[in-house]
Amino acid sequence: MTVPGQAAAPDPPAGASRRDERQERVLRLSDGALHGRREDLDELVTELTPLLWRVVRSFGLDSASAEDVVQTTWLILLTHLDQIRNSEALVGWLVTVTRRESLRLIGAGRRERPTADETLDDVLVEGSALDERLIANERHTVLRRVLRQLPERCVQLLQIVAFSDRPNYAAIAAALEMPVGSIGPTRGRCLEKLRALLLAQPDWSLA
Amino acid sequence: MNGSNDSAGPDAQGVDDVDLGILDEIEGLYTAADPPPADLVERVRFALALEEVNAEVLRLQEEIAPVAARGDESGRIITFSNASLSVMIRVVEVTDDTVRVDGWLAPPAAHRVTARLEQGRLEVTADDQGRFVFEQMPSGMTQFIVRIADQRPDAGNALATQAVVL
Numbered sequence: 409m410t411v412p413g414q415a416a417a418p419d420p421p422a423g424a425s426r427r428d429e430r431q432e433r434v435l436r437l438s439d440g441a442l443h444g445r446r447e448d449l450d451e452l453v454t455e456l457t458p459l460l461w462r463v464v465r466s467f468g469l470d471s472a473s474a475e476d477v478v479q480t481t482w483l484i485l486l487t488h489l490d491q492i493r494n495s496e497a498l499v500g501w502l503v504t505v506t507r508r509e510s511l512r513l514i515g516a517g518r519r520e521r522p523t524a525d526e527t528l529d530d531v532l533v534e535g536s537a538l539d540e541r542l543i544a545n546e547r548h549t550v551l552r553r554v555l556r557q558l559p560e561r562c563v564q565l566l567q568i569v570a571f572s573d574r575p576n577y578a579a580i581a582a583a584l585e586m587p588v589g590s591i592g593p594t595r596g597r598c599l600e601k602l603r604a605l606l607l608a609q610p611d612w613s614l615a
Numbered sequence: 616m617n618g619s620n621d622s623a624g625p626d627a628q629g630v631d632d633v634d635l636g637i638l639d640e641i642e643g644l645y646t647a648a649d650p651p652p653a654d655l656v657e658r659v660r661f662a663l664a665l666e667e668v669n670a671e672v673l674r675l676q677e678e679i680a681p682v683a684a685r686g687d688e689s690g691r692i693i694t695f696s697n698a699s700l701s702v703m704i705r706v707v708e709v710t711d712d713t714v715r716v717d718g719w720l721a722p723p724a725a726h727r728v729t730a731r732l733e734q735g736r737l738e739v740t741a742d743d744q745g746r747f748v749f750e751q752m753p754s755g756m757t758q759f760i761v762r763i764a765d766q767r768p769d770a771g772n773a774l775a776t777q778a779v780v781l
Binding site for chain 1: 630632633634635637638639640641642643644645646647648649650651652655656658659660662663664665668669670671672674675678775777778
């Protein structure tokens with residue numbers, strides 16, 4: 409539980425176990441969904457839609473297109489459930505389809521494709537109500553400033569990895585068509601850069 | 616396998632708990648700044664409650680909103696398609712809580728078209744020109760299912776759109 413007023417303090421150990429718990433839950437629900445349990449599929453939708461949303465948005469698609477892609481991806485899953493062999497493959501499969509459907513829209517020229525940085529700026533400027541909350545959260549302001557100094561590829565990778573579970577990194581990498589052997593170093597380099605930049609900020613401390 | 620499972624240390628790819636803390640903050644930033652629309656999960660769940668689990672997916676290709684909000688006869692036009700079939704619908708408000716839907720199938724054929732609603736279903740059959748009409752249906756979430764008029768009744772011959780709010 410998050411205690412109001414203490415949200416600014418990061419809690420790294422909780423982050424690790426939270427990701428492990430989420431991973432277990434997703435595996436259990438995936439297994440249920442693959443065995444035709446609709447209620448597990450429904451729960452899986454709640455659990456994984458934020459990740460799929462992040463994938464589409466990281467490709468720079470606007471909100472309406474992102475909604476279409478996410479919904480289409482889930483429908484394709486429904487009609488292909490019998491072709492997925494095991495629950496561990498499901499998240500990677502979903503991310504693969506989400507990426508493919510995103511690229512399909514970009515290829516069709518249906519929407520302009522801003523860079524990941526512009527997307528971040530857009531989403532931060534779009535809703536002024538959100539913006540106020542962000543300004544109130546100083547850590548977000550610093551993080552946003554630092555993210556804008558990273559290469560687009562890093563911003564894309566980091567935001568998707570941030571929404572995935574630890575054991576799923578490899579699946580996510582494969583789904584994004586980054587060679588599995590290189591995702592570690594790539595993620596490492598991106599995280600390393602981000603970490604160094606954050607530490608150099610006078611208004612940021614790694615608790 | 617190194618046999619160690621110390622959560623404070625770096626994992627196989629060199630990510631330690633400080634990194635995980637940073638990732639948590641990135642997740643927090645994007646969750647606050649750009650969350651999925653509140654009703655997206657609900658719409659996905661509605662679309663997945665489809666009985667025709669072997670249906671092919673008709674992707675939403677284009678949506679044109681009416682230029683004028685009031686008294687505009689042109690309505691909202693939405694096109695769905697896959698490689699073999701395209702469905703265009705025009706949605707016009709009839710009353711505050713009902714709409715009229717005119718549809719066209721291409722290539723034209725007398726397929727059965729179902730509108731799955733939040734409450735129940737409506738079914739019509741297109742004419743030889745591929746035209747179909749739902750003269751009055753409740754506004755709200757709707758998913759269209761087209762059943763191909765096929766000689767083989769056992770064929771997996773249904774196509775489904777995503778859920779749209781009409």
